[in-house]
Amino acid sequence: MTTTTATSPVLEASGVTMRFGGLTAVRSVDLTVNSGEIVGLIGPNGAGKTTFFNCLTGLYIPTEGKVSYKGTVLPPKPHLVTNAGIARTFQNIRLFANMTVLENVLVGRHTRTKEGLWSALLRGPGFRKAETASRERAMELLEFIGLAHKADHLARNLPYGEQRKLEIARALASDPGLLLLDEPTAGMNPQETRATEELVFAIRDQGIAVLVIEHDMRFIFNLCDRVACLVQGEKLVEGTSDVVQGDERVVAAYLGTPFEGAPGDEEVAEVEAAETGTGAQSTTSKEGSAQ
Amino acid sequence: MTMTTTTQTTPTTPDTPRGLIPLPQSAARVLVALGAIGTIASAYMSWTWTSDFPGDLTYYGSPAGLQILALVAGVLTLLYALTRWNIRGLTWLNPAGATAPVFLAAASAFAVTWFSAIAIAVDLGGLANLDPGAYVAIVSSLVALLGALALPSPGDTFKAWISKPDNIPPAGRIPAWAERLVVTAATALGLIVFAYGVGVDPDASETFLGYLLLVVFGTWALITAGLTDRFSALNARHKGFATSMAFLAAALFPFVENNEHNANLGVNILVVATVALGLNIVVGLTGLLDLGYVAFLGVGAYAAALVSGSEFSRFSGVQFPFWAAMLTGMAASLVFGVLIGAPTLRLRGDYLAIVTLGFGEIFRISVNNLDGSSGPNLTNGPNGISMIPDLEIFGFNFGSTHDIGSVTIGRFANYLLLMLIITAIVVLVFTRAADSRIGRSWIAIREDETAATAMGINGFRVKLIAFALGASLAGLAGTVSAHVGYSVNPAPYQFAGSVPPNSAFLLAAVVLGGMGTVGGPILGATLLYLLPEKLSFLKEYQLFAFGLALVILMRFRPEGIIANRRRQLEFHEAEEPDIPDQSLPDTTVGATKAGA
Ligand SMILES: Nc1ncnc2c1ncn2[C@@H]1O[C@H](COP(=O)(O)OP(=O)(O)O)[C@@H](O)[C@H]1O
Numbered sequence A: 001m002t003t004t005t006a007t008s009p010v011l012e013a014s015g016v017t018m019r020f021g022g023l024t025a026v027r028s029v030d031l032t033v034n035s036g037e038i039v040g041l042i043g044p045n046g047a048g049k050t051t052f053f054n055c056l057t058g059l060y061i062p063t064e065g066k067v068s069y070k071g072t073v074l075p076p077k078p079h080l081v082t083n084a085g086i087a088r089t090f091q092n093i094r095l096f097a098n099m100t101v102l103e104n105v106l107v108g109r110h111t112r113t114k115e116g117l118w119s120a121l122l123r124g125p126g127f128r129k130a131e132t133a134s135r136e137r138a139m140e141l142l143e144f145i146g147l148a149h150k151a152d153h154l155a156r157n158l159p160y161g162e163q164r165k166l167e168i169a170r171a172l173a174s175d176p177g178l179l180l181l182d183e184p185t186a187g188m189n190p191q192e193t194r195a196t197e198e199l200v201f202a203i204r205d206q207g208i209a210v211l212v213i214e215h216d217m218r219f220i221f222n223l224c225d226r227v228a229c230l231v232q233g234e235k236l237v238e239g240t241s242d243v244v245q246g247d248e249r250v251v252a253a254y255l256g257t258p259f260e261g262a263p264g265d266e267e268v269a270e271v272e273a274a275e276t277g278t279g280a281q282s283t284t285s286k287e288g289s290a291q
Numbered sequence B: 001m002t003m004t005t006t007t008q009t010t011p012t013t014p015d016t017p018r019g020l021i022p023l024p025q026s027a028a029r030v031l032v033a034l035g036a037i038g039t040i041a042s043a044y045m046s047w048t049w050t051s052d053f054p055g056d057l058t059y060y061g062s063p064a065g066l067q068i069l070a071l072v073a074g075v076l077t078l079l080y081a082l083t084r085w086n087i088r089g090l091t092w093l094n095p096a097g098a099t100a101p102v103f104l105a106a107a108s109a110f111a112v113t114w115f116s117a118i119a120i121a122v123d124l125g126g127l128a129n130l131d132p133g134a135y136v137a138i139v140s141s142l143v144a145l146l147g148a149l150a151l152p153s154p155g156d157t158f159k160a161w162i163s164k165p166d167n168i169p170p171a172g173r174i175p176a177w178a179e180r181l182v183v184t185a186a187t188a189l190g191l192i193v194f195a196y197g198v199g200v201d202p203d204a205s206e207t208f209l210g211y212l213l214l215v216v217f218g219t220w221a222l223i224t225a226g227l228t229d230r231f232s233a234l235n236a237r238h239k240g241f242a243t244s245m246a247f248l249a250a251a252l253f254p255f256v257e258n259n260e261h262n263a264n265l266g267v268n269i270l271v272v273a274t275v276a277l278g279l280n281i282v283v284g285l286t287g288l289l290d291l292g293y294v295a296f297l298g299v300g301a302y303a304a305a306l307v308s309g310s311e312f313s314r315f316s317g318v319q320f321p322f323w324a325a326m327l328t329g330m331a332a333s334l335v336f337g338v339l340i341g342a343p344t345l346r347l348r349g350d351y352l353a354i355v356t357l358g359f360g361e362i363f364r365i366s367v368n369n370l371d372g373s374s375g376p377n378l379t380n381g382p383n384g385i386s387m388i389p390d391l392e393i394f395g396f397n398f399g400s401t402h403d404i405g406s407v408t409i410g411r412f413a414n415y416l417l418l419m420l421i422i423t424a425i426v427v428l429v430f431t432r433a434a435d436s437r438i439g440r441s442w443i444a445i446r447e448d449e450t451a452a453t454a455m456g457i458n459g460f461r462v463k464l465i466a467f468a469l470g471a472s473l474a475g476l477a478g479t480v481s482a483h484v485g486y487s488v489n490p491a492p493y494q495f496a497g498s499v500p501p502n503s504a505f506l507l508a509a510v511v512l513g514g515m516g517t518v519g520g521p522i523l524g525a526t527l528l529y530l531l532p533e534k535l536s537f538l539k540e541y542q543l544f545a546f547g548l549a550l551v552i553l554m555r556f557r558p559e560g561i562i563a564n565r566r567r568q569l570e571f572h573e574a575e576e577p578d579i580p581d582q583s584l585p586d587t588t589v590g591a592t593k594a595g596a
């Protein structure tokens, strides 16, 4: 793990714009994540947070703007982005459902190993060594997230909360410098949310910068050094938790124009997030669009 | 979910759970045993008076055709009946002392004898054609079946009579050499059973149908007795040994079944099985639906034919040694695979299927037209390249007969042994590739291509490797098949047809047998090749029968005959005992999901 000086930027996105036909899902967003930082990205549903993630990771080619990682501009190809050092999870869990827990993490090791077809066929000592090393690293990660005892279970059979954790382990397997988490606690109960908080801190302590989308405000404000709020594709505010928490525009964006007796919309948003999450889990989505 | 039937029945005092027929258990056992003995005895009597019926069942004292099958079924029933007396030395046959295997063994005898009697009556026109032996057979097997039904009922539903009980005791450990001996014996038994089936006269469809009945019911009985589970556990423990035994058994096939026609059948089966295994890399592991795969077999075959020295070849002066021809065939298929794959593999799902279908047809049509009149002369058009000389490797001529020990093996047996080596290579390639970084990325792509690319997998590159590897393996098989068949012509390399190596056939073999496994496509190809060959009345309805078989299988066993561990879990999750028990703190998740 490289220990970079405290404030060197890991991710710099400038002027990222994404249009789908007439719809501008993300409009000229700038965002910087420095090493050692946990940055939160909040905003109501449909604000364009996931789309922004997809632009960062090459799943979408941004209409305008550029994304650079540690000073080099990233090509808009998902596998090259991961190779450069950005790993992500998905809002709708996208594990390899019919592979075991261990195999899922091993797939995450893909960019950090090189063995091709020939070495697989010839099975030289190099192949065996690399394979053992991969397995060891994968087991380490499973140990880290607390799933080592389920290494041989199929990913699809894990409870929901563990599936989310496994997605994080799989992402960590690529030894990233920056981890993007898309609603990592959607559908989790309070204890699990707490545990995830600890997990994110532990990940940061390993020197990995984290950019996290969440609807759970307590989670976000506990965790993040900086928070940016996205509304209708535009970055509304960015600042420390206190600044964002107190900003009227953020409150208004989440609650709508306040009127008497409005129910706690924050909870409503949470519920919605949980539901989209669970709904997507049961459909093994194989279509091209990334969520 | 629906697994509540067992366990909560009455405690197992001997007589409490009565069978379907109210008889004391001891009487039921005796009935089964007597029925079984009767069935065995009937095999030594004449079943019909005329030798017109296939297999000639007219002799006293020497069983033939269907009678042999009845004899085997009778012995199986007798053995399983005896296991109900807890006879020492037989308990391994039925470790749980279950009723289901006894019932199924009796059902096999019943099915074989009644089918025979009905076939005789129908074929020869009337019951008058049945000799006393046939009556003894049908009565005895009926008695055995009724006796089995009077045995203690294994459950309330009919399903319990034909499914494996849950409480099979674990096998006692025996020394490793003994385990290997068991593996050897089981493999030998498999070889004998297979060789018998292949050896059935193609005109005796009746005998083959009887054989199928016996194999299906007999295997089923062994499954419900828990023997197949034990055998696969042994296989897993002695993997290398079991695999070499399987190949040794296949190599012994030409010696057991020493007859050129059957050896030819064996080679052809091996060719299609090998190609199906190659297709399994593309379809089963990577999840790419390739509907034009047979073209790669064609490319390999044509490449080998062109450099074989045949006088009909465009390069008739050129005769490569076999290793060079083999590499040429593989290389040609590889190039063709990359050429087709590079533009098409960027497509997903249905688009890829349609485009590969198109390319497959383009290959056949091109080959048809590269005859010098409608295009440059390369393939000799629809006439193909014939008179391909036999192979010669290290002075061993594959065209002539050779004496090995006291056995003379002929041309097709030579090729069978060669093809077996090729199959072994392909099996090795498949297993090694599947269990590696590249294999995992194939499966990841199959599972979720977007997530796979987000994990750093270059989807296009990895899919192209799978496609190219599959293509070159098919090309490799093609080089041998060109020599085996004396000639190559464009006709067989189509999408669907009545002659086996076509894309639909190969795909059906993979899907029927079990995607993503080694044994699946081999078994699938064997069955699909052998059945129409032996059941000549099926020939015209072959495609229809294919479709029907696929529909039935997809309904009852969507993971294929041989299930990949993963696919098995995927489709039968509720029945799988191995599901992680969720007694950990996470049990709250379900509630949160619903109510958060
Ligand atoms: N592939 C796409 N094609 C068209 N519209 C899209 C696509 N992906 C996202 N959108 C739209 O972009 C907007 C932002 O969506 P999203 O980024 O998922 O929001 P969030 O994650 O903030 O809830 C939504 O209106 C959504 O419908």
Ligand SMILES: [Mg+2]
Pocket: A049, A050, A051, A091
């Ligand atoms: Mg989102």
